[in-house]
Amino acid sequence: MNENATKNGALVDVEGVDKIFHRGSEDIHVLSGLNLRVPGGEFLALMGPSGSGKSTLLNLIGGLDRPTRGTVTIGGEKVDQLSDHALAFWRSRHIGFVFQLYNLMPMLTAERNVELPLLLTHLSRSERARHVESALTAVGLSHRTKHYPRTLSGGEQQRVGIARAIVTDPTLLLCDEPTGDLDRKSGDEILDLLQGLNREHGKTIVMVTHDPHASARASRTIYLNKGQLSNEPLK
Numbered sequence: 115m116n117e118n119a120t121k122n123g124a125l126v127d128v129e130g131v132d133k134i135f136h137r138g139s140e141d142i143h144v145l146s147g148l149n150l151r152v153p154g155g156e157f158l159a160l161m162g163p164s165g166s167g168k169s170t171l172l173n174l175i176g177g178l179d180r181p182t183r184g185t186v187t188i189g190g191e192k193v194d195q196l197s198d199h200a201l202a203f204w205r206s207r208h209i210g211f212v213f214q215l216y217n218l219m220p221m222l223t224a225e226r227n228v229e230l231p232l233l234l235t236h237l238s239r240s241e242r243a244r245h246v247e248s249a250l251t252a253v254g255l256s257h258r259t260k261h262y263p264r265t266l267s268g269g270e271q272q273r274v275g276i277a278r279a280i281v282t283d284p285t286l287l288l289c290d291e292p293t294g295d296l297d298r299k300s301g302d303e304i305l306d307l308l309q310g311l312n313r314e315h316g317k318t319i320v321m322v323t324h325d326p327h328a329s330a331r332a333s334r335t336i337y338l339n340k341g342q343l344s345n346e347p348l349k
Contacts, residue, residue, distance in 0.1 A: 125286065125318050126152035126175055131184030133170055133341075144170050146341035148184070157312040157319045159332035161347070166338045168322040169290055175320060176288045177205045189285055206234045210279030214291035216271045218263040218278075224250065225259040228277045235282070249277040253307060269300030276307060280317070287311065289321040293328050305331045 133145040144167040152158050162168050173179040174186050177193045186194045188208065196204060218227045225246050232242045250256050253273040263271050272292060279287055289308065293301035309331055311317040321332060329335045337344045 123153055124151035125154035125156075125189055126150065126320070127185075127187040128171070128175065129185050129187070131174065131181040131186065133167070133174065133179075134182045144341060145174075145181075148341065148343060150336075150343060152318065152320060154318050155312070155316050156334060157309070157332045158321065159329035159335040160320060160322045160338060161324065161326075161329055161335060162338035164324075167341055168338050171338065172288050172290055172320065172322050175286070176209045176211060177201050203234075206231060207282060208285040210282065210284035210287045212272070212275050212279045212287065212289040212292045214294040216263070216268075216275045216295075218271055218274060220263050223260050223262055224255060224266070224274045224277075227263070227274055228281050231278060231282050245281050246277075249281040250274075252280065252311075253277045267300065268296050269303055272296065272300070272304050273307065276304070276311075280311065285318065287317050287319045289319060291322055291324065293323070293325065298327075301325075301328065 128148060128150040131145055131148045132143070135142045135144060148171070150171070160168050160171065170179065174181055175188065177196070180194050185192055191204065193201060193204060219230070222230075228246045228249050229242055232245055237245065247256065247259070250259055253276050255270060255273050255277065258266065258270060263274070266274065276292075287308075292308070293304050296304065305328055308319060308321070312319050312333075319332075321328070323329050337347050
């Protein structure tokens with residue numbers, strides 16, 4: 115992937131995107147003619163009311179869904195035009211997802227949860243172990259590798275989720291309400307971690323949030339409402 119290959123130096127280039135869902139005979143227009151460019155190395159917060167299409171946009175950027183019309187280009191790759199097989203491979207290499215509810219496998223230890231994305235690679239067991247150790251160290255959990263999710267706090271579980279997201283050294287981190295299920299102290303620790311990944315390691319981050327306290331940590335905030343983006347919040 116050539117991260118400088120998109121127009122205007124943008125790592126993420128969403129152009130003229132419509133997204134329509136079909137519910138019976140009804141068409142639901144979630145996104146309409148949407149344009150978004152995210153430079154490499156930016157920490158972008160995406161805010162908007164419930165149902166405004168924030169998670170839908172995140173899923174389009176991450177290749178979990180395809181636009182009805184328009185193009186989604188990440189690092190010069192038109193991901194909306196990839197086959198399902200090619201898209202799955204691209205996503206495993208270039209996208210790290212962080213979810214609100216962690217999505218950890220309860221029967222696996224922290225290190226095994228973090229290892230899961232690496233099972234799609236050709237790395238040896240020892241190479242996978244080194245990557246896992248590095249990722250858990252980066253999130254401050256090198257002492258909790260053998261613990262199961264049920265024995266970890268919410269904040270620690272989210273740290274495991276972030277370690278899993280960064281273990282493949284992805285091009286882009288996509289975070290969907292990463293602090294939404296945490297208390298303020300734990301949420302601040304997660305935001306500190308995301309800021310560090312952005313500022314110290316140059317990770318490009320797009321974070322969906324409803325919390326102005328969280329969005330204040332980003333380098334830029336944009337607002338989505340009724341399928342359209344704005345630089346200003348709704349009045």
